[in-house]
Amino acid sequence: MKAYLKNAATAGIIFGIITTFLFLINFIGTAADLIGDITKSRPGSSILGLSAVMFNQLIFLGLIGIWAGARGSRKDSRLEDTWKHVLIGGALAGAVHGLIAGSLAFLVGSLNTAGVKINEYLSQILPEVIRIFLLNKTPLQGALFYLVFMTLMGMLGGLFGRGVLRSTWRKNIGARRKELWNSLTHHEKVLKIRANPLTRYVVYGLLLLFVFLMPLQIGQYWNYTVGTIGIYVLLGLGLNIVVGMAGLLDLGYVAFFAIGAYSVALLTAPTPHNLQWSFWLVLPIGIILASLTGILLGIPVLRMRGDYLAIVTLGFGEIIRILSKSVLLTPFSGGPKGVFNVGAPTLFGKPFNSDVNFVWLITLGCLLVIFVTNRLQNSRVGRAWEAMREDETVAQAMGINTLTHKLMAFAIGAAFAGLGGILFASRNQFTGPEDHSLMVSINVLSLVIVGGMGSIPGVIAGAFVLKGLPEILRQLENYRVLFFGVLLVVMMVIRPEGLIPGSRQKLELQHTDKSQAPPDTADASEGSSPS
Amino acid sequence: MGIHNAVKNIKSISAYQVIQFVIGALFIGYILWRLNEILRVNPIYGPDTWMRFAIAGLILGSVYALIAIGYTLVYGILFMINFAHGEIMMIGAFGGYFVFEALNAIPTPTAADPELTFLSAQPVISVLLAFIVGMSVSALSGYFLEKIAYRPLRSAPRLVPLISAIGASIFLQNAGQLLFGAQRRDYLNPEVLTRGNGWEFPVGEGTVILPYTGALTFVLSFLILIGLFTLVQRTRLGRAMRAVAENKPVAALMGVDVDGVISRTFIISGAMAGAAGVMWGIHLGLVYYFVGFIPGIKAFTAAVLGGIGNIPGAMLGGFFLGIVEAIGPPILGLSFQLKDVIAFGILVLVLIFRPTGIMGEVLTEEKV
Amino acid sequence: MKKRLVVLFSVLVIASMALSACGPGASKAPEACTEDPLGCAVIEKGQTIKIGMGAPMTGEYAAFGIDISQGASLAVKDAGQFEGFSFELVSEDDGGSPEGGASVANKLVSDPSVVAIAGHIFSGATLAAIPIYEKAGLPMLSPSATNPDLTAQGSKVFNRVVFTDATQGKFAASYLVDTLGISKLAVMHDGQAYGQGLAEVVRDEFGVLGGEVVAFEAITPGESDYSAALADIAAQGPEAIYYGGYAADAVVIVNQMSQADLGDVLFFGCDGTFGEDFVERTGDNGEGAYGTSLIPPASDAKTTFDAAYLETYGEEAGKLSPYTWSAYDSAAALIVAIESVAIVGKDGNLYVPRTAAVEAVRGIDGYVGLTGNVTCDAIGECASSGPTFYIVEGGDWVEAK
Known part of the structure; x- marks a missing residue:
């Protein structure tokens, strides 16, 4: 099997699992409501023959599908990022994703028609939720729909990934922006102002005033x-x-x-x-x-x-x-x-x-x-x-x-x-x-x-993220603690040194060689050995 | 180390030893006085009550021991506290729960009992199935937990995986709540294992019941612990695990697949937690998303108490903690509300005298 | 970069000053609002009239919050439209803790379209939230906060549709002594504000009535093994165990009593332990256990409600918590009180004078709800009746004689 196909299938499986999980905790329904709030769609109205809730749900699922496609069509180091590969990869990822989502729809749908009370065991899966997920169709129709829908979304995602995320013009823009920023911040006059101790006091003063007001x-x-x-x-x-x-x-x-x-x-x-x-x-x-x-x-x-x-x-x-x-x-x-x-x-x-x-x-x-x-x-x-x-x-x-x-x-x-x-x-x-x-x-x-050990601005940033974010996420009530947990893991995996690391920690992590790292660097506070 | 440190030790430890001695003497004196009070001067508890305390403590202790093993295995190899271990146990408990529910839905009517279900008709197979499924789902979640949340952090400072583990714990707990609901669920049992039934034998003036579920828990956990011990001491995998614990780069040079061994360690520790979860369900009869958190913390305490990284130590720590929780409050004349205070107090005392736990850290001693 | 910051901050500061200068402009608010010292809640045309609720929606006691908000949402649904405005229940997660209670209260008072609070659920969270609502003039009608202190503080805004722990404790103690003839009682509780408060009342009253309290023991809620604590209690030889706490822990206790040689000892619970859940999960062990009921007597309204609850949430009413019905009543009574003072302004907006609303809720008189007749007294106790004791017989709760 070609490497890029394997990559696509893996992405499809992962996204299939994610979609299944999101369905089982009924996050899909909540997200649909949220999209409804944002787009101000009236609950009773119908779009393309679907009720607003179902349409919003499809928007959300479509976004996940596009993401799956974009991930699934990622460029392999040995392969050229051709449109053909991208399309096939995206379609495969989408198809696998759709197959899992479709099987899920078929399974819960048939169980529901057979009269099994699923919500006795999975508390969020009420008959109403299943009905919306199946878009009022029979389980088989719903399953086929998701297979086709996700495949299409996967292809779209592949195109999106190749055309936007990994395109050359996006890279160019990024580089140019960086250049512009550097030329601005390292401009002579700016450096001069930055070097002036007065600037510092003015900034601090204004910050204080801001905090006060x-x-x-x-x-x-x-x-x-x-x-x-x-x-x-x-x-x-x-x-x-x-x-x-x-x-x-x-x-x-x-x-x-x-x-x-x-x-x-x-x-x-x-x-x-x-x-x-x-x-x-x-x-x-x-x-x-x-x-x-x-x-x-x-x-x-x-x-x-x-x-x-x-x-x-x-x-x-x-x-x-x-x-x-x-x-x-x-x-x-x-x-x-x-x-x-x-x-x-x-x-x-x-x-x-x-x-x-x-x-x-x-x-x-x-x-x-x-x-x-x-x-x-x-x-x-x-x-x-x-x-x-x-x-x-x-x-x-x-x-x-x-x-x-x-x-x-x-x-x-x-x-x-x-x-x-x-x-x-x-x-x-x-x-x-x-x-x-x-x-x-x-x-x-x-x-x-999370903020960055040993760094004062890091601690402040960490406090804002950890205590402020859950308050903002109150919209998502039941899910906010769950997201908090995910955030902690993701944060540690992609940025273990913290948001704003202290200068020493930064150096330490940059110089750590992966294979030879001692298991403990942060708190190697070993006492005298046991006698 | 060297001379400098030795001199230093003599100077600073003498004061420390005085404190140690005073605390130790006070504590032992108090215990002796309380024992005299409660056994001879004012015996409020008959032998039957003491027996009940001991049974409760031993059963609880055997579950703690199983969970503590998971902490110790992972710690011994990665030097990290797998904070989400209690949640892995919760997943295992749910696994067993669903097996029992499913088996109870299969009717196997007989002439004597038309409503008999598979669960009660074949208790041995049912319990075995519950353990197999519970241990498998826990092992699987342990495997994925390591792969997703810990493996990318292999080279990070030690606190980073801890935070990741805390995040995973929060995530799993809330996922459990969102999936299965907030309410506590009853754990169905095969009819022979109906909770409360057991061998009755007279002790003193009363009758003490040794519940079947409790006996099952105790015996099974003992067998599993012996099996694990053999695995670590006698098999190739066990040798590889010990090698990785000792020194990862050298183990890798010797042809040990370090990542594979770590994965397998998580699978084994997950399976232990899963077994503990099913036992918890069978003996205590309930399962819900929070069921793993408190035992998780307790077992962590037990693992440290025994000497973290040390497998017999974790077993000993588990049993010790279970018994302290059951017998500590009556001996000290305190309310059961304070049993955790007593447990943690004992932990501090033990660590004052033996800073690396009762049995010490076998796996890491040479490293220090 | 610093320069940009400077500019940004100056703009921010100036903007904030400008904003503070222009207060609310001349409005078309009705006179009642200008007369009301706390002003009005304003619901713009097309918006909903919001009833707030602070409840534990996550965490260990989430079942209570979910159930109570579900019961209350049905009331909101049933209320229909008022002058073209519909009602909405906003349940915020306070985790049942005082900190969460204060946080949610601060959030709800910042929303001008929240007119009343059907909550909070736990006494601790409620106590922390009262001062915040007091300042803002939001009337509260709690379906489940039973701590006696809540109404003893002279709050104008706080009311409740349940009887207090003090009332319940006194009734329970005298029932134990007079009707059941118990002379040696062990009192247990979960060490929480509600359970311990109730247990203390029972302990004191039982002593006053001439009984002997042989043990007063707290457990750690959320654990699954209380057999050692029960063995300790068994050694004191009680005739009955009174338990203050919630069903989740009571079930575990009852199931483990027989193992500790307490099989013949009577279990007497409270309103927190009452419910379908208790019966279902204790099975044979629960036979003969007592509880205190909040279940309203059977009525047409109750039958309709139970059917609606089952249909909407796929679960029987009363299974998650015993407060479903009082939750419905509290939201429904609040809506009636709000409707009595709300005024439609000339601009089509709906205005609810704050002080008048507070007074209207305190003045609820003869509202007939699921739990009976809701009438608030001078300090905000609106419960229609004292506790009724129930006993488990043949796998069901029946009213005890």
Whole structure:
């Protein structure tokens, strides 16, 4: 079998599986609704003898089919990218794709006609969904239709791939654009302006002004979202110190967040203790408590290697959460109900009661933490952390006291998380055990890695992607968490260094030779060997 | 290492050893005091209750052990935590569930029981089929998981595959929910294995039941574990696996197909998880998209407890964790709500004394 | 590149300033809106009147959210058109958590065409969401948030069509003592806000009534093995187990009771454990178990609803959660209240004065729904009746004497 035919058949099978999966989770129906929203087609209307929903569904399936064709007709290194090959490849990919989709249609259709309640097992596959998928036809007709439809779409995709995606003019345009961009950015005058320190301050000033004015414009919901993102930036920067700089894998980072949140909640709320202290007094207390806990946790786990550390910290996070909701500590911590009416800060007698104020406060916190992190990164301590991360034994030999430096990383990381927790509880006026689940730790770790380990802009970008994107994806309600998972995998596969990698990590990854890579480069924090 | 480190060890470890000693002494003292309290001074639990705790712990432990093996196998070879392992178990549990549902739809009427179905008429074949299908689908998903989400990351820093694994875990969990719905489903069982039925024997003042499903779970997992151990120690594939774990480039030079061995490791670990999933379903009777998550985390803990990368260690860790969860709360006089706190607390304690787990890391020791 | 940024930002800043300068222009809003301190919800011609809902649509308790939003959508469908406007249910996923509740509330208040909230579903999420709706003037009518604290805070916007945990707990404790003659009770719960709150009420009331609570034990919800915890309870020799929590975990407990020598002990559940699911999945083990029902007594309206639910969703009403019917009532009652205050403006848009809507919902009086007569009192308790106890007999729930 010729290589390009094999490639086409493989693409067809993969896309067939994808289409099947999308059908089984009824994403196809949701996508059809979405297309209907975008094209503003009225639900009742009919196009080409099909109802609007069916037509929109065909648009979506057609797009998948075109994509399959484009993938299936990809140029083989030994073959010329001729129109004939492209057409045959696209058609084959489409036919295989259509064969799978058609068999699926035939199968569910006949089962449905036979009276089997498919949705008892596959909860999304209601008779209505099947009817729409089969376009009101009999199972056999529907299956044949998809075979033909997908083959046509595959050929179209092949043409599209050859004519647009891989065409010479597209390459030319890309190259020209790059040239133009370079000539612009590296123009003498531009370089001069860039070199001028004043530019930097102007840009920063405008950025600050933007950050200051933005909350006034975007409304309550987006302020809430931006605030949450800001808090995750705080958490991410803290974890970045522990994981990114010092190389200590911490899966229970939420524990410190919880301690910050609970200290402000218990000290300022009317229940369960009615202490009602001032926010500004509690702020340092919470931060210190969190970092003390960091040290306390740090001491016993200092000698553990990377993955042992991971599970112990994970356990520690769970311990804090379970204790906070346990019957045993309910009188102290508010139990599963959590603590309500957490105090908000007051400034010059004016209480912080609007979302706008909190966005400002959180932004201020972020700026402070960014400043501290930046200074730390370039300091002696920061370099010691990096040395420790790369090779602990060598770092020790160079005279770095690894014990104190590890503890410092824990303490500072925990302090940032504590600050995040305080702001979080105070803004929400609430905190409870479910705010501090394992998922928070996982989210923060993911955002650090997705953004780019060891890089401050990376962490900020990561927070926007991980906390902002799900909010935008709310349109797709049931599917957003699913996509989040896919995004994490895809992101890691195509861009493992993160969105905006730190300069060191970038270098490291570029110089890694595939066959000889040691299994652990990031957190080779190996303790003294077991005796 | 060398002299410098040795000097360093003497200086810093002495303080550490003092802490170790104090914590250890306090803990052992407390346990002894509690044991005295609960067994002699104020015996609230009769021997029958202790027996029930032990049975619950051992059965749970055997399932944990099976899942923990999967973590340990993968870790031993790739040095990565396969976070999606619990979800692989969920897939296996669903595989068995559908087999039972399908077999229950085949009528095999007899004169005595006109409503008899294949499931109850042929329990041995049914259970075997469920295991075969459950283990196969799990093995397959393990294989594809590795191929799609981990293989492209072979040379990336260690945290990258972990995040990819977390992403895969989230994806599989939500795909399970979208496909099969959010509700918990009942696991049909052959009639002989009706849950709650078992051998009854009198202990002390009460009667203790050893459920058939529990006994099946225990015996099967033990057999599977022995089989796996033989595989790793005695067969060519096992030797290749150990070689890859030891040193990939050298193993490749010796003619070992490294990628193939890694794929097969994922298949084996997936099959173990699948078996655990079917057992979970048969013994505990339910399956839903979230069924793998908590056992996954627990088994991960068990694997670390025993010394990750170490197969007998994972077995020991699994049983130990199961028993601690069942017996820990009554011994310490705490609510069962806090059993995870106790489990993780024990983990920390064990790691303080043995930083590489109870049995240590056999597979990687020489590497360190 | 930096220069481009500078220009971009200046444009952005100036634009944002310009935008803030021009507020809402002179509108053709009816007088009621200018008089209303919180203004009006405006539904433009051709748009739908939105009823919001915050419910767990993903995650472990997704079944509740899906079921409740399905029940409520039927009410929205049945409501038909009002002055040429149709209604729409917007269910947002709050995951059942307080954080999600606040996030969804912030989202829903930013949409001016959302007029009322049929929710939220879980008490924790609801408690976090109330202050946000309070500020915006969106009336709430929850079908399932039963925590007593919710109405105790003096909220103007929050109402509910279910009875509270305090009421249920008191009734259950006295039923256990007086009718069933139980003297030694073990109380279990799932350690969540709802379950623990209910269990605490029962524990305290049972003690007051002269019974002895031999154990108060929490389990970790979502696990599948509670046999060790049950063995512990068996050692205390209770005559009955009261459980506060949801059916998913109650089923597991009931099925494992016989293994722990608790086969003869009575299981007494709550409204969270009630439902078809419980009976189906406990089988013989569930015989004789008690539950608290939210199922309305049989009526024509209920028969119609059940048939419609089965037809639309391919599943029987009440299978996913016991709150299907109250969900229908809460959405339907909200729609009636909104219709009573909505005004069609001269421009053809529909205006709903916020404060008036809040008052109208609090003032719901004698609305006849599936669960009976819905009438809200001064603090927003609109449940028509106290709990009814049911017992499983012959594989079905029957009303207990």
